[in-house]
Amino acid sequence: MSNTLIQDMPLKQGKRQRLDKPELLAPAGSLEKLKFAVHYGADAVYIGGQKYGLRSNADNFSFEEMREGVLFAEKYGAKVFVATNIYAHQEDLDGVADYLRELENAGIAAIIAADPAIVEMAQQVAPKLEVHLSTQQSTMNWQAVQFWKEEGLPRVVLARETTMEEIREIKARVDVEIEVFIHGAMCSSVSGRCVLSNHFTDRDSNRGGCCQSCRWKYDLHADEQSVMEPGHNPFTMGSKDLCMIQHIPDLIEAGVDSFKIEGRMKSIHYVASVVNVYRQAIDAYMADPEGYRLRPEWVEDIGKAANRPLNTGFFYAVPGAEEHIYEEEEKPAPYDFAAIVTDYDEATGFATVQQRSPFRPGMEIEFFGPGGRQSFQTIVEMTDMEGNPLAVARHPLQKVRIKTEKPVEPLDLMRKKL
Amino acid sequence: MLIGESRFGMRQPGDILSGDLKSAVLIAHRLGAKVYVNMNKLFRNDELAALPEYLISITEAGGDAIVFGDPAVLMNARRHAPGVKLFWNAEMTGTNSSAASYWGRRGAARAVVARELNEEEIGDLKSKAEMEIQVQVHGATNIxxxxxxxxxxxxxxxxxxxxxxxxxxxxxxxxxxxxxxxxxxxxxxxxxxxxxxSPDDICLLEALPELVQAGVDSFYIEPLLKSEEYNETVLKSYRAALDLWKRDPGAYKFDNLWLTSIQRLQSSERELGFGFLYKEQVY
Structure with a gap:
């Protein structure tokens, strides 16, 4: 192991000319979500297996599903990563080696690990698996990044506390891939440094048991008295969600190698919408940096999928009063996921869709697909699969036909205005 | 004892600045105590430049160990404090023997284990980590x-x-x-x-023999949020218990006075408990 410490190394000078396109990395809580994430433009997806991941409540992947996911992703040239990001206890250690070998055999490209126990085991038993250092290690300075590079890790996911300025310096000083979260929910604590769940419910947050106690309501007492007065909102640690759509050029110019979207528990609609938008923004910037303009519909479309109010985290300033959720959470935009397009008949102009929430004729809807294809219309003609007119699509997964004003494609999504 | 200042160490009950390290170490050494310097912060780029000088001052002061969580401290210590022992403390993320050994092979002589481990986990960790382990036995914990x-x-x-x-x-x-x-x-x-x-205080006084037998090398008392009188009393109780055990484990008998002297000073709002020592957690 080398032990270089380039304390006095000068920063590279001059304006960076970014040549490589950054990776867009999306979450996939299930095989279906994986397919949508890839179809909508993710270069890589990260999933959870049955063990060692931090979303013990998610629909995690079996090895068989992983293999199928990897094959699907390969058709698009995309990779599949597995989050093995727990901090293991003694009882967790025994099965790690076998599990990692299985991941390697399933064609997984990388694991995302925080615990050195898992990092080291992967290096020993599954050499074809890349090891990416998880954000749970809270790496936020360039020397720590240098340390992990020297330990043989090709990629470090930075702590969400790292600022844009710090990312620039890290990229300038250390030649290693840097991944940062650009969108989604955030721990308000330094990742991994919170055991509120353990104390409140005996559920271990660092092994996937987090019950989001940071988002609960608290009363702040100064001395013996509450600071709350009538009409005041209670104290909370809950953060607004991260959204960096307005700052794609900054992220690319800082040299970030992988743009990560949070949300293995989120819906198909969420993943597809968010991936779709960032895919367009990254492609637009890479195609023509000088002519790049943020398109208002990107911001709108993110809003249609958002569950919480949005902010830019630590990138430009320490989050303050405006960056936490003291008010009741409001859904920012009145849209809901309604259906998935499974077929389109050019001759009749009818799309076959699979219902995901009820809709009826007269509703304003939107179809959208990869690359920003988008069309708005009112449902006028709607029938069952036998061609009988339908007054409402009430049943989950029910297939119905809708006359569309513009052509649509299978895997396009339909949302309804509420 | 653990000393430090907030520029480098988190949650110190007070700052002992680098200029005072030497005299602090002298006083402690004269009384036969060791001094560990807390550098458990997660550092930002612009804080790195101060690390070499601080590490050199710890070396010159004769500090007995440096406590680190951030690998940046380890990198700097290899160069600027090569003779000083390193203790790994990653707070709630120090949870298993393989991780402890990982840092052990990179220079750490001791692992500070998470307060969320139970006794069985602590024992198993110790038996497999092949290094000193430190366990918090008393006081508030950062959650x-x-x-x-x-x-x-x-x-x-x-x-x-x-x-x-x-x-x-x-x-x-x-x-x-x-x-x-x-x-x-x-x-x-x-x-x-x-x-x-935490809303309550750990008190593992009654479990000391079990922890000694599990191989725990160091028992940490957290002084944060407590009066001097309280901390002194706690120290005396644990000191007496450990000394009695050391003299003759076979004749060891728990003296309830050790506990009642602490209970007398314990805030009525903060329960004394065993923390996670006998708990099973789920996830």
Whole structure:
């Protein structure tokens, strides 16, 4: 192991000319979500297996599903990563080696690990698996990044506390891939440094048991008295969600190698919408940096999928009063996921869709697909699969036909205005 | 004892600045005690430049060990404090023997284990880690740490006077969760961010023989949020128990006075308990 410490190394000078396109990395809580994430433009997806991941409540992947996911992703040239990001206890250690070998055999490209126990085991038993250092290690300075590079890790996911300025310096000083979260929910604590769940419910947050106690309501007492007065909102640690759509050029110019979207528990609609938008923004910037303009519909479309109010985290300033959720959470935009397009008949102009929430004729809807294809219309003609007119699509997964004003494609999504 | 200053170490009950390290170490050494210097912070780029000088001052002061969590400290210590022992303390993320050994092979002589482990886990960890382990046996534990200024943010949201933002430990601020009115969680903000502490105090005095037999090498008493009198009393009780055990484990008998002297000074709002020592957690 080398032990270089380039304390006095000068920063590279001059304006960076970014040549490589950054990776867009999306979450996939299930095989279906994986397919949508890839179809909508993710270069890589990260999933959870049955063990060692931090979303013990998610629909995690079996090895068989992983293999199928990897094959699907390969058709698009995309990779599949597995989050093995727990901090293991003694009882967790025994099965790690076998599990990692299985991941390697399933064609997984990388694991995302925080615990050195898992990092080291992967290096020993599954050499074809890349090891990416998880954000749970809270790496936020360039020397720590240098340390992990020297330990043989090709990629470090930075702590969400790292600022844009710090990312620039890290990229300038250390030649290693840097991944940062650009969108989604955030721990308000330094990742991994919170055991509120353990104390409140005996559920271990660092092994996937987090019950989001940071988002609960608290009363702040100064001395013996509450600071709350009538009409005041209670104290909370809950953060607004991260959204960096307005700052794609900054992220690319800082040299970030992988743009990560949070949300293995989120819906198909969420993943597809968010991936779709960032895919367009990254492609637009890479195609023509000088002519790049943020398109208002990107911001709108993110809003249609958002569950919480949005902010830019630590990138430009320490989050303050405006960056936490003291008010009741409001859904920012009145849209809901309604259906998935499974077929389109050019001759009749009818799309076959699979219902995901009820809709009826007269509703304003939107179809959208990869690359920003988008069309708005009112449902006028709607029938069952036998061609009988339908007054409402009430049943989950029910297939119905809708006359569309513009052509649509299978895997396009339909949302309804509420 | 563990000393330090907030530029490098988090949640110190008070600062002993680098200029005073030498005299602090002298006093402790004269009394036969060791001095460990706390550098358990997670550092930012612009804080790295101060590390070499501080590490050199620890070396020159004769500090007995450096406590680190951030690998940047390890990198710098290899170069600037090569003769000083390193203790790994990653707070709640120090949870298994393989991780401890990982840092052991990279220079750490001791692992500080998470307070959320139970006795079986501690014993198993010790038997497999092949290094010293340190366990907190008494006091409050940090249960949430953020780089955000959460008290300040909230008071700004309420439009309250900034005077309520009392920075520093033990300033009488508490969080009370809506459905648990009897538990008061001390919260404070300092230059390193926001710290939330447990609503109760660990007290493993009665479990000391079990922990000694499990191979625990060092028992840590957390002095944060406590009076000097309280901390002295706690120290005396644990000292007496450990000395008695050392003299003759076979004749060891728990002296209830050790406990009652602590209980007498214990805040009625903070229960003394075994923390996670006998708990099973789920996930």
């Amino acid at each position: 949430y740490y953020s780089h955000r200024n959460l008290v300040q943010s909230y008071l700004e949201h309420l439009g309250k006077e900034a005077s309520l933002v009392r920075r520093g430990v033990d300033r009488g601020l508490f969080l009370v969760e809506a459905e648990r009115p009897d538990e008061r969680f001390p919260v404070y903000e300092d230059d390193n961010g926001t710290h939330v502490m």
